[in-house]
Every structure is written in C-alpha cells, then in structure tokens.
Amino acid sequence: MNFFKMIPLVALTFFISCNEAHEEADDVDDMKAEEANMQKPEDASKDWIAAWNNNDPASLDSLTGPGASLYMQGKQVDSDSISSWYQVAAPQMENLETQSTASYSGKDVAYEAGSYQHQLKGDSLDMTYRGAYTIIWKRQGDNWKIDVMNIADDMSSDSTRIPENADYN
The missing domain is CATH 3.10.450.50 (Nuclear Transport Factor 2; Chain: A,)
Structure with missing residues (x-):
C-alpha cells in the first residue's frame, strides 16, 4: 500500500523537473532573441x-x-x-x-x-x-x-x- 501512496509524489516530482527544463529552454530562447536584436x-x-x-x-x-x-x-x-x-x-x-x-x-x-x-x-x-x-x-x-x-x-x-x-x- 505504501508504494501506491508514493506514485503521486513521484509523478509530481517528474512534472516539476519537466517544467524547470522548459523554463530553462525559454530563458535560452529569450537570450537568443535579445542577441538577435543587438547591433x-x-x-x-x-x-x-x-x-x-x-x-x-x-x-x-x-x-x-x-x-x-x-x-x-x-x-x-x-x-x-x-x-x-x-x-x-x-x-x-x-x-x-x-x-x-x-x-x-x-x-x-x-x-x-x-x-x-x-x-x-x-x-x-x-x-x-x-x-x-x-x-x-x-x-x-x-x-x-x-x-x-x-x-x-x-x-x-x-x-x-x-x-x-x-x-x-
């Protein structure tokens, strides 16, 4: 039974880590866009x-x-x-x-x-x-x-x- 109680915690950890990777990719995209605007x-x-x-x-x-x-x-x-x-x-x-x-x-x-x-x-x-x-x-x-x-x-x-x-x- 304890294993089934851990599934939501593992799933939540997985989703949080995926979101952090997405935010880092957004930051890199923002930096590239900023550099493209620089003369x-x-x-x-x-x-x-x-x-x-x-x-x-x-x-x-x-x-x-x-x-x-x-x-x-x-x-x-x-x-x-x-x-x-x-x-x-x-x-x-x-x-x-x-x-x-x-x-x-x-x-x-x-x-x-x-x-x-x-x-x-x-x-x-x-x-x-x-x-x-x-x-x-x-x-x-x-x-x-x-x-x-x-x-x-x-x-x-x-x-x-x-x-x-x-x-x-």
Whole structure:
C-alpha cells in the first residue's frame, strides 16, 4: 500500500523537473532573441561608412558616443572635435572606401583598424587620398558607438598609433 501512496509524489516530482527544463529552454530562447536584436560592430561600421558617403553629419553623430575622442595623426584634437570634423569634412569627401586589416569585438568593446581612400568633391586633379584609421567602438545598450577614432593621412607607423597614455574615457 505504501508504494501506491508514493506514485503521486513521484509523478509530481517528474512534472516539476519537466517544467524547470522548459523554463530553462525559454530563458535560452529569450537570450537568443535579445542577441538577435543587438547591433553587431561590423554593422555599425557599415552604417558609419554609408552615412559618410551620404554626407550625413547627423547620422555620423548618432553613431558616435558622447565624449568620443578624435585623434589626427596620433595627436588628440580638442573636445567635441568629432562632431565638428563631421560637419566640415563629410560634405567635402566622397567615395570613402575602407579595408579592415585588424578587428576584434568583445561584449562591450570592439575595434577596427585598416586603410582608407577617398576623393574630394570638385577636385580638378581627381586625386585619391589614402591613409590609415583606427576606431574603438563601445556598446551602449543594443548599439555600438564610436568612442575613439584615429585618422592618419599616411601609412607611417608613428602617425597611425594612438599614444599609450591616451584618455579613452
């Protein structure tokens, strides 16, 4: 008789364990859905290049984090310099092309480094300007924003490095 009294307890234990497994599967599904909604750093980079080629400083600003630092030739430019640079440089340049040579993305920080080339609008000589870039992205919510940008107009090693003592916010 004691065996028959145990059947409901065994059945209850079985159903509880099945429910816990179902809840864990739901949690994994929720995490996957959350990750699917998060922007990838390489998508943010593509959006930035598209905004640049569309001469859209407002979109460039939206892809840049507050307090982001701009370095030109490895030397830090004044604060709020990225927004000012977008306003002046974006309307003058066209056909920006980048070629990434190094990249990394972690949970909250990503970087990309490589070479670029572009032309200037109305340039009668039709010159192509080349250089190197490094961009450090930081995750802000579900999106990636530029935190540090270094632009060098040549490929020399001194001008493409961000100094070790640089303030990365």
